[in-house]
Amino acid sequence: MTKGTQADVNPDLKKERLKCNFNIQEVTFIIDGGKDKTLQRKKIEDVALNIAASIDEVPEECLNLKERYDNAVRKSCVYSNIVKNELLEITGLEALGSPGLRRTADAFFKDVSPFMLHLGMFVPTIIGQCTPEQQAHWLPKALEMQIIGAYAQTELGHGTFIRGLETTATYDPATEEFVLHSPTLTSTKWWAGGLGNTANHCIVVAQLYTKGQCHGTHPFIVPIRDLDTHEPFPGVKVGDVGIRMGFNTADNGFLRFNQYRIPRENMMMKNAKVMKDGTYVKVARHEKLTYGTMVFVRVTLVMEAAFNLAKAATIAVRYSAVRRQSQPKPGEPEPQILDYPTQQHKLFICIATAHALQLTGLWLWRTFEAVLADMRKGDTDSLPELHALSSCLKAVSTSDSAALIEQCRFACGGHGYMLSSNLPLLYSFVTATRTYEGDYTVLLLQTARFLVKAWEQAESGKVLTPTVAYLACAAAKEKVVWSDSVDGMIRSFQAVAAGKIAACAENIKRLTKTGTSLEDAWQLSTVRLVAASEAHCRAMICQAYWHEVTRLTASCSASVKIVMEQLATLYLVYWALETTGDLLRYSTICESELNKLQLKYEELLALIRPNAVGLVDAFDFRDEILHSTLGAYDGRVYERLMEEALKSPLNETSVQSSFHKYIRPLAKGKL
């Protein structure tokens, strides 16, 4: 964080920091996943942000579309040199997924780098889908930025339904090449980040045909532009998809092939191969291993959701400590808006959710690594559970994060609507995460498949995998006894999930018994299935969050343990109050217990209040990363708003040319 001198800090923020009663650094270590991780992150930030090239003289949002893109490319080149020459030195390949890299990227790009998908998906797909020999060929070139790649899976006609993709890759044994072709308008690749103007290579997911047979979708590495001239190769048509709600510097593109040939070796052959004579050989033990990059990105998106929400919460809480408004008691000074319980209600859940998603995300990452280790030994048994877990957690975390970032914007009143607050841009960036890498509903329905199967296993007394083990207790179908202890609340959330899953399973059974096909019975139950999946995910987040807080604060100072537990309890109570209808249905909770719960919630808001600024300081964001007039460490909100306003191109002259051209003639009746 950029602390400046204490004299520069807004007096209200100064007082808030004196009120804070816990060790901020200890909380930072917990959020980062350990002291060593914090130190590494800070080192990366220091190295990367000492290079002033990230600074824009004119705010990014004041440039036109083309200027913004060119500027983003310029900064991407500076930044990729830093990654290549400095950051990879610090941590090796691990740097690519490190929080330090993620954070410093935000200091360079208020919107998104056109190189993001190169690092975010192109490189991970090479690592996940190539044979060691292919990796040795492609990876150094990609890491050295000799080639720049995109990931083109989605088409104009299909994003969700991958099996329905239309682009074909037909093997020609005579030349030992694949012929890529886009047979229809709807087969045009659409959306790939970095593809429109930047990438010279692209991972293309296409239907593989060999010896006259289709073997489903497979990934290929495809050179699309000449490395020297950057002109698209004959047979390749590529361009930008047009202006978007956000991501306007991400260079999302379209791509069409006309009988375009690539060598056989460009098929990514870790999970399946095509031999020289065209024989198709399946290597992988699990049908869906070609979907591996998506699972990897979904796992990382949970912490991405936490990260972005933490930024918004930092901005809104600091601003709420500085902003004074209204006069609830006559004659008294206007209070800080953070003193209003309604403001606390809007904001403290944002801090708690950022913690919940970050700690759940770290736990999910460890689970992912364990599954990966099993798969290296040839064991894919835990893949279905990982898919179910990562699907629902990606869906719920990105959806919660987007909704709460918007809530932070509301919490900042009119100033939150300024682009210089950074909240609108943050929202437009994060709301896309609910759609990309698997739409919210679609992913929850994937988890639902796993849950209904698990329920059937529970009913027949089979052993269940860890994340659904709670279903075994719920098979008794009795209402759970409500208790407002943490364990009691988690048990109740699980009972809600189990009750909803059971109702779905019963509904499907009832419909199929009366002659409805299984597919139709499933469709007719999907509204409930999505709700069941969401309830399961919420119960899982509550359990993982509380478990991690208990584990991680075991050796912390007492005050840190208290504040972390207050936040986690707030999260549980908040969701109990949000889902009272469900609790009334599946637990023994009654009116008086609901009233007690409401009181407990209000008490927690009051307890957290003195530590609110300390808690967002613990996210440890440097001002360069927050990019916010409202959220800077020093709280000089009004000064910064004025400084930014003066940078607007509309303030360059006191009279605009349009006055002479239109307004004056209009007034004189000459227009």
Ligand SMILES: CCCCCCCCCCCCCCCCCCCCCC(=O)SCCNC(=O)CCNC(=O)[C@H](O)C(C)(C)COP(=O)(O)OP(=O)(O)OC[C@H]1O[C@@H](n2cnc3c(N)ncnc32)[C@H](O)[C@@H]1OP(=O)(O)O
């Ligand atoms: C250098 C400087 C640089 C500076 C920058 C520096 C920046 C630094 C870095 C910055 C980082 C920033 C953040 C990250 C950035 C990322 C951005 C990403 C952007 C967005 C990318 C995208 O957006 S990219 C496209 C993603 N597009 C989807 O996401 C499609 C969803 N659609 C499906 O994913 C399938 O279509 C769908 C539904 C499963 C059905 O697939 P399907 O039809 O084949 O399968 P069925 O439904 O029939 O299911 C049959 C059985 O398969 C099982 N199963 C299915 N999937 C499975 C799986 N994966 N693993 C195991 N099992 C699986 C299922 O559970 C069933 O099991 P069972 O039979 O036992 O029940």
Ligand SMILES: Cc1cc2nc3c(=O)[nH]c(=O)nc-3n(C[C@H](O)[C@H](O)[C@H](O)COP(=O)(O)OP(=O)(O)OC[C@H]3O[C@@H](n4cnc5c(N)ncnc54)[C@H](O)[C@@H]3O)c2cc1C
């Ligand atoms: C900013 C951004 C960046 C992207 N980057 C990339 C990229 O780099 N590479 C890439 O390949 N793709 C990329 N995408 C595409 C993205 O992965 C898809 O948009 C996403 O997977 C959703 O697919 P879709 O657009 O086909 O939506 P659709 O599937 O058409 O969804 C429309 C609606 O239909 C519903 N629906 C669809 N199927 C079902 C079902 N089976 N049951 C119930 N409801 C259903 C959905 O819930 C949704 O409400 C990007 C998208 C965005 C917005």
